[in-house]
Amino acid sequence: MNDFQTTAATVAETVRAKAGKYLTFRLASEEYGLEILKVREIIGVMEITHVPRTPEYIRGVINLRGKVIPVLDLRTKFNMEKTENTDETCIVVVDVSSTGETIQMGILVDAVSEVLDIQDSQIEDAPAFGTSVDTKFILGMGKVNNEVKILLDIDEVLTTGEFAMLEGMAE
């Protein structure tokens, strides 16, 4: 009982402290990290059905074993240059919680790199970029082997801004 409580406390602290396992992926030349617990699976690129009259960063929907899930293009979302898909391009299926509900969503990334264990000491808060960059969806910056990984708060990425509007207007 006591052990369990200690563990639970540690876990709670870890969550707050942002340390833990991250799945890292590449977008253009930048490395990003996703909390591993949010990641459901990684699939290769398949045909994406475009849904008309949706923001450009919503690529469309795919059939994930009988379930229809939306796919978002993170490059477009982050206002990066659009590129053709390569062999390395994949869809990371994540669980996104918005207003108490969890939905599955695919995000299109250039390539998946590795799973990293990032210590608390390796994480810094996102620096202020002034108005040019919205840092709301950045959990922190991970420094691993002289590289910087941008740790994403995926819930925030996928539920704020235009996307939230897309949903909110329906209610």
Added chain:
Amino acid sequence: MADLEKIIEEITADLVMVDLEDLPALSQIHEKFESLAKSDVEGAGEIISVAKGCAELLKKIILSEIQDKKAAMKALNEAVTVMQQVIRDGKSLKDFKVPEILEIGNGSATKDKGDSGSSKTAAESVEEDIRYTMHLTDADSSLIGEFITEAREHCSNAEQMLMNLETGEDKEGSINAIFRSFHTIKGAAGFLDLQPINVVSHESETLLDMGRKGTVKIEGRIADVIFDSIDILRQLLEAVEDTLSSGAEYDATEQISPILGRLRQLISNPEASDISEPSDRIGDKLIDMGVTSQKKIDEALRKKSSPDEKIGQTLVKQQVVPAKAVAKALREQQQVRKEKQAATSAVKEMVKIDTERLDRMVDTIGELVIAESMVGQNEELLSKASHEITRNISHLNKITRELQEMGMAMRLVPVRGTFQKLARAVRDLTRKSGKQVELNLFGEDTEVDRSITDLIGDPLMHMIRNAVDHGIESPDDRVGYGKPVVGTVTLKAYHKGGSIYFEIEDDGHGLDKEKIYKKAVEKGLLEPGKELTDTETYSIILMPGFSTAQKVTDISGRGVGMDVVKKNIDAMRGNLEIDSELGRGTKFVMKLPLTLAIIDGMLVDIEDEKYIIPTLSVVESLSLTQDMISTVTSRGELINLRGELLPLIRVNRLFGLPEKSDDENAEHTVVVVEDNARKIGLVVNKLLGQRQTVIKSLGKTFSRQKWISGGAILSNGNIGLIIDIGGVISLADELKRELYADRSKNRLKKYLNNNEPETITENIPEISRADHEASEMTSAEDNRLKDLNAALIGEETETAAEPVSSSH
């Protein structure tokens, strides 16, 4: 004395003529017996006493307190013959065995003899004579089967809770749970007419209710009784199962009277002592056969020589019953046991499954089907395939199909349950409305998707109510019209061409076209003078706020109704047709898809993207050539379809899809669709054919995209989006409105400032010719919107002509 003789003569004649079911006639005879019994003619004492017995017996016959009415009638006849002989031939009653004749009424008649004031004995005998029987001859076996499964579950629940109660866990919650279990069993048994189960659960419920209120403590002896009644319920359920296969009547009086006695005693006096309960099956059988009585068996059992001795042996040894009878009873017992084994298979084992799991399984099967067809139709594989591989692939295909069918069948349930509820409703309705209605049901075994049975109940109930309440006339009116007094409502369910149909037909007074028309005009639902076809007139009753009922009853007719029905049917992607003949009746035909999970759609190609248009909305399709299109102020497009002007919507432009071909003359197809009686031509590139596809929700993310109602998994595993016609039309309308508002604003600005307006990129830009030239719209986005606008404004050219004035 002569008077008496005359009355007896009359009775004799009446008894010969009377029908057992003819209660008025029986009560007349009863009166005659009574008058005999009351006569104070000297020397007629014997006759009076017999007459009293007869009157008592006849009363029981009338009140149906006697099982074997025929035998009772025979006894009456004999008794009357005796009376005749006594009065005519001056014989004494001692010469006959009258008491024994009248003993058929369980001795009460003889008991009452000479003690006419004793009403208590009569009341007691009435109590004794209530028989608890179950008639299962014309019962619905599947419904009962379901009930048995459910009731058993409730029994186990109640038992578990009772045990919890004894161990002291959550007393209040447990009592409530037990109460609910008994309550459910009681309700269902009452509905299914399983009287013994109903009575036992009712009495237990009463006792438990006292426990709930705290008047008694559910523990010790009381808990024992509840446990026992659970056991009895189980036995009864088993008996129902047995009887279900033999289809006979089951008399549970002997079985349940001890427990009923105990329950009732505890209810009236919770402190009272217990009564033990005897039970024996062979004994019961022998009593049923009429060879012996409970009393004699009990006596025989007391005299039993050894405890191991079988009851049959005891009875034969003591010569209570002939050996032949015991043998027969044993044979029957064996027969019953054999049937019981057969019957267990009739009552299906059911497992409750979360529908979500079921859906997931059906999804997975769908994926399997796709994966299988990908392998099976892989050209590379097929070109190299050996005979064996081909055979294996076809085997795989067969199994996959089978699995697919099974998956679908798992979601199917017969409409029987829904129909039963309707039958019940009609019974109640006829009683309330004072009309005589016969409900005929056809196709109760028709299977439909679960999702449909859940949704179909309300609309059907509504229409049935309408048919009974408004359709069928009162009995007097019907006679006046020369129709049979009993009205008929027919409810049918059947499959036809991949759809399921429900038909509701009544032979009532039908719909009055003129009245409907007049009322619609009155209510402002219709422009006066407009000509309508019959079908159009009838569909007025489906409009909100329309009700033709002359008076509002508590059953139906509050002005809401058919529009709700229509809405429900629309939600199921079905349609409703009405056919009626004044004075002859009305017929509603409801057509629904077999399942809500599958959509019948037209697969179309729009700029290389695949979309599905629901077949239900499609009126026709034709290939579009440039010369068919008439433009209005060179912007809006129309086609003339056999004299009907249809606005065209270029779906590619509406959806902002980049056009693959610049060729104006490239072949296009118009799909004429209808939504809310509004016809519109959707311009698509190509028709790819009819498809039945599984609908998938796109989820919350796309709930704002009203022009898409969902996704469908196509045969190659990709998703095709299903176009929502209403959504597309309102999207076109909305964009057009924005456009006008915008344009008039700009025009106004131009007027006031005498200035060239700026192109507002967030909004929809100007589209008029002059503006085209003036503003430089180079980006693809702007071009797209320009095209889009061009696609949209065709419809309301009148408004377009004077945009400035409308903005003031």
